[in-house]
Amino acid sequence: MEGGDLCFPAINGSCHKQKRSPSFTLLASVLLSFLSVLTAVLNLLLIISISHFRQLHTPTNLLLLSLAVADFCVGLLLLFQIPLLDGCWYLGDVMCVFYYILVVVTTCASIGTMVLISVDRYVAICYPLHYPAKITPKRAGVGVLLCWSCSLLYDILMMKDNLKQPGRFSSCSGDCVVHLSPASHVVDQVVSFFVPIAVIAVLYGRVFVVAVSHGRALRSQVAAGPRKNRAMVRKSEMKAAGTLGVVVFVFILSLSFKHSASAADPSSALTMEGGDLCFPAINGSCPKQKRSPSFTLLASVLLSFLSVLTAVLNLLLIISISHFRQLHTPTNLLLLSLAVADFCVGLLLLFQIPLLDGCWYLGDVMCVFYYILVVVTTCASIGTMVLISVDRYVAICYPLHYPAKITPKRAGVGVVLCWSCSLLYDILMMKDNLKQPGRFSSCSGDCVVHLSPASHVVDQVVSFFVPIAVIAVLYGRVFVVAVSQGRALRSQVAAGPRKNRAMVRKSEMKAAGTLGVVVFVFILCLFPSYSASLTGQETLIDAVSAAFMFFLAFFNSCLNPIIYAFFYPWFRKSIKLIMTLGVLKADSRDANLM
Template sequence: MNITEYQQNTTIQYCFPDNNSSCRKEVRAGPASVVVFFFLSCVSVFTVFLNLLVIISISHFKQLHTPTNLLILSLSVADLLVGLFVMPVRIMDFIDSCWYLGKTLCALFPVIDYITVSASVGSLVLIAVDRYIAVNDPLLYSTRITVCKTSLFIIIAWSWAVFYNVILMYFNNHLLHSQISAGCYGECVLVMKYSWMIVDFVITFLVPCSVILVLYSVIFKVARRQAKAVRTVRNGATNKHGTKVSSSSETKAAKTLAIVIFLYLACWIPFTVGPLSVEDVISSSLVVNLVSWFMYINSSVNPLIYAIFYPWFKTSVMYIVTCRIFESSSSSFSVFPERL
């Protein structure tokens, strides 16, 4: 849609017609806006539904109470909050430029937004560390990584997300009513200082991204080495028959890691790199809202990567949709497929 069509489909009105200091609002109409609204709404529902399935599965079934699944649970809780609270508000902000939720929520919403996203990234880093230890030192994994230790690290990750983002909002003058700039009634604007944008870029993107890339690179190398060793043993055992051993495990590991890294970078680069080109970043700008959705969509694809491709997820979902989880002994049901 070009600029002329956009202007024709945009109707200038007032957020609060009965208030003389009301802001003007832009109501985006037209087929393109309807399609975008429908798509973003589906993304929000999709995010809530998938992450809720993961949370119920891991919380209910005892077999899934493992350190790795606790990290996936933490990730799903953060992503659920993004889909349940952050996305609907952003959809409203995209369709209607006015803020109807008052100054208190204007001060709290960016904090909730940044905390949930930071907690999601922190969980991704912890999952990468967990998988690194599991692959690099499998014999000692069960003694080094326990449910209690994992729970402690999850608490630390969420506490850090709360502490860091409260500090971030405080020093950008967006935490108290008196600090929020209001040019007119019905406006909620977050202006991020350029210096803090650099700090936030390093803390929330550069460092986690570097850790994830390095750990998954090591995991892939170890997986290749282990697959090569297994292939050598099998080749030696079947050499006299001339049987060719497939390297499917190595290929599967490569594809999985490639998907993890690609989707993480694809979802985060537009939001973190784009705003660095301006002096101040205003949260109400249409461009920032659009690139923010790349980051939010990461909360939709996370359960696809970390849970749906697990064999236990399909079984647990069947128990949930058939309401068998309401049976008295359902928490002890086996969710792992039996091997013949």
């Protein structure tokens, strides 16, 4: 190897340079330099403007000043990417760690500032009379200072292992590697991205609703002279909210790709030489599955979107049924149990993102517990579907006895027993894996759970085929009774004394039809997973199984609340109250949703 192919030819153990064409290096260097200078200059102009002119010393502009400082730092840090075009870091291990700290601090400060901007616009639009008292320049400055301080402290805590011994994870001289443990990586993704984005989405959702209502009110009062000035002020505030909303949206869109790609490969900061292994520093590590970057990015974005959408939709249903007293019916309590299971599925879906490269980074114990959670939520969902079928069977076939037989208390007891039995059953089935986690793994980074052939057959029968048979029998009976009652109602359409009773029975049958769609879609989505699992004695949790065996099961959890929103008007009304923060009112629990 010639010395020119090494980062440091005079040092033994030097890293190799990445071979690139001179034209590419020149073009990339010019582009990065131009982008760096342009970013720094434009943000510097904004910094000088807000800092110098007293008229611009408003709370909103102070937040923009914080964002401009972060963007200015990003512009300067972009210059360090130019020497990295050949894959070499020339400034030493200490500067490598500090470089990454600066990058993460500016990113976290930017996200924190976006949250503060969302809070500022939320108060300005939703509580305009209180805005001057609540949001002052002093409070905005304190918020910015806390944002930067917390970002720095958080990053130092996350990078403490790298600060103690810089270069500890580098494989050769000229390598710039920082390392986070798998647990720290998951915490970092949640704390520094998903939680702030959720807060921003909720606040701007409320701002959007209020802005639309204000727009309608202003158009209807355009000729009102005394309200003209007030309308102009509110219009300027809404225009500012719209402008900053565009800034927030573009920021989230740009950053989501970075976090999705990062979530897809928690070990991406490891050296390139070991990049084909899950854990390059461990002997006996599993090899990674080779996938194109475009596939990994697309799959990561899709899984992240599906996870967030599933969790948010089911959380709306959980809040609706839990908060409003009018929805505390036996049937809705069963829907609440199903929504909790689907919400857990949405959160567990995030763990599928790192599995895209076929590696499990959280250890053998977490592998077993992850699989237990997946199976418990699935069994609880199937058990809840059986309870829903029983509920509809009694409501349609024995309507006069339904209020006495199916009470909210009994439905709650049934839900508790369903979840308890699911957990106990899964622990018994997984006892061999719990005694010695990783016992059936062939290499480090593999996540394998094993069931004996007998246990596998019992699991298929008990957790799927028997419940499905019960559901089929009950809904078959419901269908027969519903058809006969439909004929009877059509023949008695002119009977006045039975009108109210007919309406009640019609609503019950409509509920049965809606829940029948839910049950049918559930079985349809879950059947391929159980059919596929019959072909083997053990389940490998990797990208292939996640994509082909569990995707439909995961997607079903997202479909359920969409079905409710389509068929149930009360769910649509409750969503509107939640999004407009109407649930915070004192008497909101007694709101009429029917």
